[in-house]
Amino acid sequence: xxxxxxxxxxxxxxxxxxxxxxxxxxxxxxxxxxxxxxxxxxxxxxxxxxxxxxxxxxxxxxxxxxxxxxxxxxxxxxxxxxxxxxxxxxxxxxxxxxxxxxxxxxxxxxxxxxxxxxxxxxxxxxxxxxxxxxxxxxxxxxxxxxxxxxxxxxxxxxxxxxxxxxxxxxxxxxxxxxxxxxxxxxxxxxxxxxxxxxxxxxxxxxxxxxxxxxxxxxxxxxxxxxxxxxxxxxxxxxxxxxxxxxxxxxxxxxxxxxxxxxxxxxxxxxxxxxxxxxxxxxxxxxxxxxxxxxxxxxxxxxxxxxxxxxxxxxxxxxxxxxxxxxxxxxxxxxxxxxxxxxxxxxxxxxxxxxxxxxxxxxxxxxxxxxxxxxxxxxxxxxxxxxxxxxxxxxxxxxxxxxxxxxxx
Numbered sequence: 001x002x003x004x005x006x007x008x009x010x011x012x013x014x015x016x017x018x019x020x021x022x023x024x025x026x027x028x029x030x031x032x033x034x035x036x037x038x039x040x041x042x043x044x045x046x047x048x049x050x051x052x053x054x055x056x057x058x059x060x061x062x063x064x065x066x067x068x069x070x071x072x073x074x075x076x077x078x079x080x081x082x083x084x085x086x087x088x089x090x091x092x093x094x095x096x097x098x099x100x101x102x103x104x105x106x107x108x109x110x111x112x113x114x115x116x117x118x119x120x121x122x123x124x125x126x127x128x129x130x131x132x133x134x135x136x137x138x139x140x141x142x143x144x145x146x147x148x149x150x151x152x153x154x155x156x157x158x159x160x161x162x163x164x165x166x167x168x169x170x171x172x173x174x175x176x177x178x179x180x181x182x183x184x185x186x187x188x189x190x191x192x193x194x195x196x197x198x199x200x201x202x203x204x205x206x207x208x209x210x211x212x213x214x215x216x217x218x219x220x221x222x223x224x225x226x227x228x229x230x231x232x233x234x235x236x237x238x239x240x241x242x243x244x245x246x247x248x249x250x251x252x253x254x255x256x257x258x259x260x261x262x263x264x265x266x267x268x269x270x271x272x273x274x275x276x277x278x279x280x281x282x283x284x285x286x287x288x289x290x291x292x293x294x295x296x297x298x299x300x301x302x303x304x305x306x307x308x309x310x311x312x313x314x315x316x317x318x319x320x321x322x323x324x325x326x327x328x329x330x331x332x333x334x335x336x337x338x339x340x341x342x343x344x345x346x347x348x349x350x351x352x353x354x355x356x357x358x359x360x361x362x363x364x365x366x367x368x369x370x371x372x373x374x375x376x377x378x379x380x381x382x383x384x385x386x387x388x389x390x391x392x393x394x395x396x397x398x399x400x401x402x403x404x405x406x407x408x
Contacts, residue, residue, distance in 0.1 A: 104295070
């Protein structure tokens, strides 16, 4: 609710998408959405794991800081000072998201309950956000300052509620070698790669539908697709615990990737507004299930003491993938069915690579090196060669003339 209050107050300025779909405004929105992660990954992530008082203290700090920020923003809602204040607020928002994910394993009784706990948190967030958006948007339109003050009061309540969270011991030093190995285990690496492609697909589909539907049908039809996306995410959160009772998280992620690929291909074959809305629903439904499965894999397999830093790095990768996926439809509008083909191809590639990697992992073989890994390896090799060039070899000495002795 506190997040919705800020978005409602700033809906007409830096956090808005231009109703006319101006691409420069969309690019500004993408930059604003990714910028906080530049701070969260390298700085905030390790702090979450090592701050005295544990992750409960981090949650209280993020709610307390936003409580004060909103009060200050209420007085500068039309000035340039709003931008740095809003940036800090977004950093606190992402820090809270990372802390929440790292806290979940400490409030469940077993690893089998991780998906259900993540599902309930996601469902609560979606339902409360949907219920709060209408009244807070109306208040923000009348008075942005009033919406921010109300948001500040909401964070007062959140700070008090955070007292009930467990206070756990946190690591005091750098990540141990064994823990670094656990963070890079095959299961986590595979799952994170799959989620990168899912997030890129969702980013591409969102803005493909935004520009294509706006030009061919109108913004009202895009609103229908956006509503289908929200409904799909909520139903995905509801369905995930039931799926977890029947299968492991890895199979849930495989099914999510396969469904996205199939839905993209089906929409490309059929086409039309109805299939576009249906694809938005199915893709976000599968994305929600895949994300819950991924969170549970990290919470299950990653070392507890360093999960804050791990989630910070993963969140940064996922947000960057989402932004990169958004860029092609922002720069040029594809025909509807051509965009659906892209969704199907990315989903199919993600499903295939995840299945191949899973089979290699079960067989005890090393995972295939990804394209980014190959590029990174070539870059590292090139830099190493430039820094440490091989010593020039001396030409071999000519053979001595017959009957002579070469001095040693």
